[in-house]
Amino acid sequence: MRESKIKANERREHILTLLRQAVHPLKGSALAEQMSVTRQVIVGDISLLKAAGEPIIATSQGYVYMADSKDQLPYKKMIVCQHGKDQVREELNILVDHGVHVMDVIVEHPVYGDITASLGLSTRKDVERFLERIETTGATFLSDLTSGIHTHTIAAREEESLQGAVNELAAKGILLES
Secondary structure, three states: OHHHHHHHHHHHHHHHHHHHHOOOOEOHHHHHHHHOOOHHHHHHHHHHHHHOOOOEEEEOOEEEEOOOHHHHOOEEEEEEEEOOHHHHHHHHHHHHHOOOEEEEEEEEEOOOEEEEEEEEEOOHHHHHHHHHHHHHHOOOOHHHHHOOEEEEEEEEOOHHHHHHHHHHHHHOOOEOOO
């Protein structure tokens, strides 16, 4: 028993090291293969690391260690959008084309309240991977639960980037305005 506990602790330390050094998100399946365990073991390890206070988020591209992200992207804003499935790519590309990082998507569920999903999208390539994953898994967009209404937390290095993105979303009729 003690030996397996040590192995598990060593594995979690190795996962932390990999996440801290990673330039791109790390997929759970890739971590599982590298550690010779199941993906479910990795999910459990990540949950334990999060519970221990490690700033790890699960995005559609994989796990990300979020240590210094606040310093890198000092300007943040929440925006409310409404559109159909046909405008998801356009919305996300507008944001990343302005140098904006799309942190998450939030919808208000009638039973569960706010449901937040980390996205971690910064480039068109990130957007394409996200959309491919939606398509290949047969998943639906969270905004399908709310007639297309959803909130994004967005961040950027410059306030002008946020404002430019907001202005373009408004001009395209994607931004839900009061």
